[in-house]
Amino acid sequence: MSRKPRIKPYHEPGGGWGATIATGKVLMEQKVLFKGALALYHMNKPGGFKCSSCAWPDPSPAHADPLVICENGAKAVAWEITAKRATPEFFARHSVADLSRQSDYWLEQQGRITHPLFYDRDTDHYVPIEWDKAFALIGKELRALSNPKQVEFYTSGRSSNEAAFLYQLFAREYGANNFPDCSNYCHEPTSQGLPPAIGVGKGTCTLEDFNHADLIFVIGQNTGTNSPRMMTELHNAARRGAEIVVLNPLRERALERFQQPQSVLEMATMRSTPIATHYYQVKIGGDTAALKGIMKAAIDADDRAVREDQPRVLDIEFIQGHTAGFEALCADLRATPWAAIEKQSGLSRAQLEEAAQVYLKANNVMACFGMGITQHFRGTQNVQQILNLLLLRGNIGRPGAGIVPVRGHSNVQGDRTVGISERPSNEFLDQLQKVFGFNPPRDHGHDVVHALDAIMRGEAKAFISLGGNFIAASPDTPLTSDAFRKLNLTVSIATKLNRTHLVHGRNSLILPCLARSEVDRAPNGTVQEVTIEDSMSVVQASRGVVAPASPHLRSEPWIVASMARATLGDKSVVPWEWLVEDYARIRDKIEAVFPIFQAFNARIKVPGGFRLANAASERIWMTPNGKANFMLFAGLDEDKHQNNPDVLWLSTLRSHDQYNSTIYSNNDRYRGVYNQRDVLFLNDREIKRRGLAPEDRVDIHTVSSDGTDRVVHGFKIVRYNIPDGSCAAYYPETNPLLPLSLRDPLSGTPSAKGIPVVLKPQSTLKN
Numbered sequence: 001m002s003r004k005p006r007i008k009p010y011h012e013p014g015g016g017w018g019a020t021i022a023t024g025k026v027l028m029e030q031k032v033l034f035k036g037a038l039a040l041y042h043m044n045k046p047g048g049f050k051c052s053s054c055a056w057p058d059p060s061p062a063h064a065d066p067l068v069i070c071e072n073g074a075k076a077v078a079w080e081i082t083a084k085r086a087t088p089e090f091f092a093r094h095s096v097a098d099l100s101r102q103s104d105y106w107l108e109q110q111g112r113i114t115h116p117l118f119y120d121r122d123t124d125h126y127v128p129i130e131w132d133k134a135f136a137l138i139g140k141e142l143r144a145l146s147n148p149k150q151v152e153f154y155t156s157g158r159s160s161n162e163a164a165f166l167y168q169l170f171a172r173e174y175g176a177n178n179f180p181d182c183s184n185y186c187h188e189p190t191s192q193g194l195p196p197a198i199g200v201g202k203g204t205c206t207l208e209d210f211n212h213a214d215l216i217f218v219i220g221q222n223t224g225t226n227s228p229r230m231m232t233e234l235h236n237a238a239r240r241g242a243e244i245v246v247l248n249p250l251r252e253r254a255l256e257r258f259q260q261p262q263s264v265l266e267m268a269t270m271r272s273t274p275i276a277t278h279y280y281q282v283k284i285g286g287d288t289a290a291l292k293g294i295m296k297a298a299i300d301a302d303d304r305a306v307r308e309d310q311p312r313v314l315d316i317e318f319i320q321g322h323t324a325g326f327e328a329l330c331a332d333l334r335a336t337p338w339a340a341i342e343k344q345s346g347l348s349r350a351q352l353e354e355a356a357q358v359y360l361k362a363n364n365v366m367a368c369f370g371m372g373i374t375q376h377f378r379g380t381q382n383v384q385q386i387l388n389l390l391l392l393r394g395n396i397g398r399p400g401a402g403i404v405p406v407r408g409h410s411n412v413q414g415d416r417t418v419g420i421s422e423r424p425s426n427e428f429l430d431q432l433q434k435v436f437g438f439n440p441p442r443d444h445g446h447d448v449v450h451a452l453d454a455i456m457r458g459e460a461k462a463f464i465s466l467g468g469n470f471i472a473a474s475p476d477t478p479l480t481s482d483a484f485r486k487l488n489l490t491v492s493i494a495t496k497l498n499r500t501h502l503v504h505g506r507n508s509l510i511l512p513c514l515a516r517s518e519v520d521r522a523p524n525g526t527v528q529e530v531t532i533e534d535s536m537s538v539v540q541a542s543r544g545v546v547a548p549a550s551p552h553l554r555s556e557p558w559i560v561a562s563m564a565r566a567t568l569g570d571k572s573v574v575p576w577e578w579l580v581e582d583y584a585r586i587r588d589k590i591e592a593v594f595p596i597f598q599a600f601n602a603r604i605k606v607p608g609g610f611r612l613a614n615a616a617s618e619r620i621w622m623t624p625n626g627k628a629n630f631m632l633f634a635g636l637d638e639d640k641h642q643n644n645p646d647v648l649w650l651s652t653l654r655s656h657d658q659y660n661s662t663i664y665s666n667n668d669r670y671r672g673v674y675n676q677r678d679v680l681f682l683n684d685r686e687i688k689r690r691g692l693a694p695e696d697r698v699d700i701h702t703v704s705s706d707g708t709d710r711v712v713h714g715f716k717i718v719r720y721n722i723p724d725g726s727c728a729a730y731y732p733e734t735n736p737l738l739p740l741s742l743r744d745p746l747s748g749t750p751s752a753k754g755i756p757v758v759l760k761p762q763s764t765l766k767n
C-alpha cells in the first residue's frame with residue numbers, strides 16, 4: 001500500500017467490509033492477531049473486560065451478538081495489547097530532546113511502557129526507577145509544598161470507578177479539591193446545562209428506547225467513527241422506518257449509509273441501509289439558531305392549531321403539568337426573526353420548517369449529541385436548546401423519548417459519579433467525612449481551565465495525571481507547554497509514551513499501569529474486577545483477560561494508594577493497603593459514601609450490571625422549583641465576524657484512525673484522506689474566493705485581540721462539502737490555534753469546534 005498522501009473520496013457505506021478488513025489489519029500491524037482475537041471475544045461480555053474506546057452501552061447479554069465489538073474498539077484493543085514495547089533500552093537510546101522531535105503518532109507507536117521511569121536532568125533521559133523510590137520522591141515533593149492547593153490532580157476518563165474514587169480520596173485527604181478532568185474539554189456543558197433544566201446532569205435514555213423512538217436526532221456527533229456500536233441502534237431504527245434527522249456541517253459517511261458488519265445478509269449481498277432521512281448541513285456554530293428555528297416553526301404551528309380550533313400540536317398537558325418557562329420561551333422565539341435564524345444557522349426557513357414538521361409528526365423522539373454541540377462558546381446553551389425542543393412535546397421520561405449526551409471516554413461519566421469534582425457538594429463531603437473520619441477541604445478547586453491559569457501564573461507546583469495526555473488535549477499548546485515546564489513535579493500514570501511526558505516539570509515520573517484488558521491479580525491470586533459507568537448510567541464489572549505487557553506494571557488503584565501512603569504516611573486515616581487488596585472493599589466504601597450505589601458488589605454480579613437511578617427518566621424533577629425548566633437563551637449571539645468575509649469558523653475534529661491524542665494511522669477513510677493529517681477542509685466557493693486551489697498550502701491564524709499570534713503552518717487545502725464560512729481540520733495538531741480564553745463562560749469548556757481563523761500564504765517551507 002502506497003504511503004503517499006492522497007485524497008480519494010469514499011463512496012462506500014460506513015461499516016461493512018471496509019470496517020471488517022480494517023479490524024484484521026490493525027491486529028496484524030500490532031502483531032497480535034491471535035491474542036487480539038482472544039481479547040475481542042471477551043470484550044463487552046459478562047466476565048470479560050469493557051472496551052476502553054468509547055462510553056457507548058452494551059446490549060443486554062440476552063440479545064447480544066457473539067461479538068460486541070466495532071472497528072474502532074478493535075483498534076483500541078490492538079493498541080493496548082500491542083507486541084511493541086518502550087523499554088529502558090529504548091529510553092537509553094533516545095534523549096527527551098530527541099523524542100520531542102517525533103510526532104504523536106511515532107511516540108505512541110513505540111508500544112507499552114514497561115518500567116517506572118524517572119527523568120534524569122543530567123543526561124536528559126528517562127531512566128528506570130524502583131516503585132518504592134518513585135513513591136518516596138512523590139511523597140517528599142508533595143509534603144514539601146506549603147499549600148496542598150498547589151497540586152493539580154488531572155483525570156482522563158479511562159480510569160475505573162475504583163481508581164478514580166481512591167484518587168479523589170487521596171487528593172482530599174491531602175487537602176485539595178483541584179480536579180481538572182478531561183470532561184472539562186468534553187461534556188461539561190451537558191453536566192452544567194442539564195441540572196437547572198431537569199435536575200440531573202446525565203442522559204435520560206436506555207438502549208431499549210431506540211426500539212421505540214420514531215424520530216432520532218443526531219446532532220454534532222460522528223457516530224460511525226466515535227461511537228460505532230451506536231450505529232447498530234441507528235441501523236435497526238432506520239430499517240424499522242424511524243426518521244433520523246442529522247444536524248452536522250459535514251456529511252459523515254456512516255450517518256448517510258451504513259452496512260452492518262454483524263449482519264450476515266447485508267455483508268453477503270453487499271447491501272446497505274440509508275441512515276439519515278434528513279441531513280441538514282448547519283453552519284459551524286449555528287446549532288442554537290437551527291434549534292430555535294425548529295422550535296419557532298413548531299410554536300407557529302401550535303398557534304395556528306389554536307386559531308383554527310384544531311388539536312394542539314405541542315404537549316400542553318405536559319407543559320402545564322411539568323414545566324416552567326414556556327411563555328418566556330415562546331415570547332423569545334416569536335421575537336427572533338427568521339432572517340437572523342437563517343443567516344446564523346446557514347439553513348433556510350423551509351429546511352427548518354420541514355424539520356419541525358418531522359418533529360411534530362413523531363410520537364417518541366430521542367436527541368443524541370456530541371462535541372459538535374458542546375465544544376462551543378455557547379456550548380451550555382446549545383445543550384439546553386436541544387432539551388427545550390424535547391420538552392415542547394413531552395419527549396422525556398417515557399419509552400422512546402429523551403436526551404442522549406454521547407459521552408467520550410469509556411468511564412468519564414463514572415469518574416464524576418464517584419467524586420472527581422472540583423465543586424463537590426456539601427452532602428458528599430459530609431458523607432466522606434463520616435465514612436473516613438478526616439475533614440475534606442470545603443472550598444472549590446480547579447477545573448482544567450483554572451488549573452492551566454494556575455500553572456501559567458506559577459501558582460501550581462505539581463501536576464499528577466491519572467491517564468490522558470494533558471498537553472496535547474489542551475488549548476494554546478505552546479503557552480501551556482512553556483508554563484508546564486516550570487512545575488516542580490509532573491507525574492503521569494500512563495500506558496504509552498506521549499507529548500505530556502516530554503513537556504515535563506523539573507522532576508518527572510512516568511508510572512506505567514495495567515490496561516483494562518489485562519489481568520490484574522490480587523495478592524491472594526484471584527483476578528480483580530473494576531467497574532465502569534457507560535453513557536446511559538449502566539454500571540458493569542470489567543475483568544482483564546490477557547497477560548500484562550510487563551511484569552513491572554501495576555494497577556491504577558494500587559499506584560494511587562501507594563502515592564497516598566507515601567505522601568500522607570501514618571497520618572492517613574485511610575487503610576490504603578487493605579482497600580487495594582480487594583477492590584470489593586473499595587466498592588463497599590463507594591456505596592457507603594454514595595447511597596445511589598446500594599448493594600454495589602451484589603448488583604455487579606448480575607450479567608449486564610445495573611443502571612444508576614435517574615430521577616428525570618421517571619419525570620421527577622430534582623430542580624429547585626420541582627419542574628422541568630425551559631432554559632431561555634434570548635435572541636441569537638451576533639457572529640462578531642459576520643461582516644468580514646475573510647474569517648472562517650474552524651472546527652477541530654477527530655479522524656477515523658485516532659483516539660483523541662492517540663493516532664492509530666494517518667488515514668481518515670470515510671473522509672477520503674490517506675497518509676496525511678495536515679489538511680484543511682474547505683468548500684469550493686471559499687477556496688475560489690480566496691484565489692486558492694485544492695492542494696495549496698496555507699498558514700492558519702486565529703483571529704483574536706489579545707496580541708498573541710496563534711498560527712499553524714503549511715496546511716493543505718482539501719475541497720470538501722462543508723457550508724460557506726466553515727472549515728475543519730484535525731485535533732490535536734490545531735490546538736495551538738485555540739485560545740484558552742475562548743471558552744463557554746458557563747461550563748469553561750474551550751470552543752474547539754468554533755475558532756475564528758483567517759488563511760494566509762504559507763510562510764515556511766513544507767513538502
Ligand SMILES: Nc1nc2c(c(=O)[nH]1)N[C@H]1C(S)=C(S)[C@@H](COP(=O)(O)OP(=O)(O)OC[C@H]3O[C@@H](n4cnc5c(=O)[nH]c(N)nc54)[C@H](O)[C@@H]3O)O[C@H]1N2
Pocket residue numbers: 053054055072186219220221222223225226227247248249250252282283284285286287369370371372373407408409651652653654655656658659660753
Ligand atoms: N474512535 C474513536 N472513538 C472515540 C474518540 C476518538 O478519538 N476516536 N474519542 C472519544 C471522546 S473523548 C469523545 S468526546 C467522543 C467524540 O465524538 P464526537 O462527538 O463525534 O467528536 P468529533 O470527532 O470531535 O466530532 C464531532 C462531530 O461534530 C460535527 N461538528 C463540528 N462542528 C459542529 C457544529 O458547529 N455543529 C454541529 N451540529 N456539528 C458540528 C463534526 O462534523 C463531527 O461530525 O468520542 C469518543 N470515542
Ligand SMILES: Nc1nc2c(c(=O)[nH]1)N[C@H]1C(S)=C(S)[C@@H](COP(=O)(O)OP(=O)(O)OC[C@H]3O[C@@H](n4cnc5c(=O)[nH]c(N)nc54)[C@H](O)[C@@H]3O)O[C@H]1N2
Pocket residue numbers: 052108155156157158159182183185186187371375408409466467468469470472473474493494495496497498513514515516556652653654659660661662731732734735738752
Ligand atoms: N482542539 C480540540 N481539543 C480537544 C478536543 C477536540 O475535539 N478538539 N477534544 C477534547 C476531548 S473531548 C477530550 S476527552 C480530551 C482528551 O484528553 P485526554 O483524555 O487527556 O487524552 P487522551 O488522548 O485520551 O490520552 C491518551 C493517553 O492516555 C494514556 N492511557 C491510555 N489508556 C490508559 C489507561 O488505561 N490508563 C492510564 N492511566 N492511561 C492510559 C496513554 O498514555 C495515552 O497516551 O481532549 C480534548 N481536546
Ligand SMILES: [Mo]
Pocket residue numbers: 182185186187407408409
Ligand atoms: Mo471527550
